[in-house]
Amino acid sequence: MGRFATASLEQKLIAFRRQLHENPEQSHEEFETTAAIRGWLIEAGIRIVSEYPLETGVIAEVGGLQDGPIIAVRADIDALPIQEETGLSFASRVSGKMHACGHDFHTAAILGAALLLKKREQELKGTVRFLFQPAEEKAKGAIQVIRSGVLAGVSAIFGLHNKPDLPVGTIGIKAGPIMASADGFIVEIEGRGSHAAIPEAGIDPIVVSAHVITALQSVVSRNVGSLDSAVVSVTRLNSGNSWNVIPDKAEFEGTLRTFDERVRAVVRDRFEQIVVGVSSAFGAKAKVHWNDGPPPVINDSEWAARATLVASSVGLDPIEPAPSAAGEDFAFYLQETPGLFVFFGTSGPAEWHHPAFDVDEKALPLAADFFAALSVDALNQLNARP
Secondary structure, eight states: OOOOOOHHHHHHHHHHHHHHHHSOOBTTOOHHHHHHHHHHHHHTTOEEOOOSOOSSOEEEEEEOSSOOOEEEEEEEOOBBSOOOOSOOTTOOSSTTOBOOSOHHHHHHHHHHHHHHHHHTGGGOSSEEEEEEEOOTTTTOHHHHHHHTTTTTTEEEEEEEEEETTSOTTEEEOOSEEEEOEEEEEEEEEEOBOEETTOGGGSBOHHHHHHHHHHHHTHHHHHHSOTTSOEEEEEEEEEEOSOTTEEOSEEEEEEEEEESOHHHHHHHHHHHHHHHHHHHHHTTOEEEEEEEOOOOOEEEOHHHHHHHHHHHHHTTOEEEOOOOBSSOOTHHHHHHHSOEEEEEEEOOOSSOTTOTTOOOOTTHHHHHHHHHHHHHHHHHHHHHHOO
8 A cells, every 4th residue: 555645744744743732732621722623624625524513622524525434533632731841842831731642643643644535535435534532531522522423324433542662663453452441439438536545436437448448459369360450549548637536537549440341340349349348347338439431442353454454554563562551432432333443653751641751753644644544445345345
């Protein structure tokens, strides 16, 4: 298939990415980002689809000149509440906000794919619908886009995430689970306060919490099989405000990650049993509040195989990556239609969500090439099906 991104396109994508990087906007606040993306698309003659009720984000299409299937390509557009520490000449101009997860890279790369496909629009045997999605970091944006009806008629969907630990020129393609479900929990322990010198008069919620948290370490080791995986992490514990008072209540929170919906259900059930049971043994009461995150990202095996061939055809080195325990709301799309989520090598100096996070911009035209080529191949494959 071969590469067809040019040096001039590369410079344009770098300019797109740097403008976005300098002007980060968090989830549901991406108004200037939305306006910038719309402007770039309109300048290229790419049609904006305005029928979907989205306050931020952009839906655009290329193709449709010939009858055929519809596929979708998604990029997320929001930033994080992180103070940038990269020292870049185009670092964030907004204090306390930063594109520390590379969504500026994703957006610029998929814009590049749209520009490349626009030049080949007459050849497209169907329609490529581009979803520039808001609020991925809140795990809410994909649901909003789906509820708008944007997946109507879509036969396959594709997306990406940059991967700092993969070198530029590589692409991580994996059938099955590639990213984890990401649930949050808050546990409230209610005991009975007392003077710290008279602990027998109360029920110490701090001691109860300590025993509960210790017992929770057995959830994975004794309830998840050796061929499966899960993570339960407690990240905050809060109780009391005086050195000589045993408080009434304690609260802790954290996250649960799994790669399988069955394992997810088992772990959540066992988690609640332990919290309530251990607390009860101490005479305390407990409540578990779940913040349901996205499910695991489960890639379609057939599209993974096709993407591997496409990647090689445009000069990329396809590898099978280790799954990431991070969460991604692209998972919601894959519950609606088959598709593929890939990791794109960016040779970054720091991991996602780090103040020093950055990407190697040499990966931009490679990603644009890949998604343009994958879109053409996907339409051809879908047209060839009986």
